[in-house]
Amino acid sequence: MQKEKLRLLRKQKGYTQQQVADFIATDVSNYSRKENGDVKIISDEWEKLARFLNVPVEEIYEDEEAKLVVNNDHPVFNDNSGTSAGSINTQSNYSNIPESIIENLQGYIALLREENERLKEELKASQRIRK
Numbered sequence: 001m002q003k004e005k006l007r008l009l010r011k012q013k014g015y016t017q018q019q020v021a022d023f024i025a026t027d028v029s030n031y032s033r034k035e036n037g038d039v040k041i042i043s044d045e046w047e048k049l050a051r052f053l054n055v056p057v058e059e060i061y062e063d064e065e066a067k068l069v070v071n072n073d074h075p076v077f078n079d080n081s082g083t084s085a086g087s088i089n090t091q092s093n094y095s096n097i098p099e100s101i102i103e104n105l106q107g108y109i110a111l112l113r114e115e116n117e118r119l120k121e122e123l124k125a126s127q128r129i130r131k
Helices: 004-012 017-023 028-036 043-053 099-130
Strands: none
Touching: 004 028, 004 043, 017 028, 017 043
């Protein structure tokens, strides 16, 4: 759930996300995720944000939307030994992850695979030179 009160007040006061991120000691991408509701804002951060914006916490605070992520593939939770815990959410373990994050991670994985292959070839070449 987006933090509309926080975003609106920040913009009204003329602050950038970078300025707020610096004040609460995080990077701007993490702060952006907090403001978008993708990352939880902890109580200490709410207090810092209120102090930075010079308002009471109640003026900017918005409840976190509860998100439940169940990993049914983990061996501890997937023994199906008579409990219903293994059947909580078998349809999708990743339904709470925004599509943009999944795409970003997939791109990063592809880059890592390419780098891994390049390093393997480099290792093979250096081994041939030594022989």
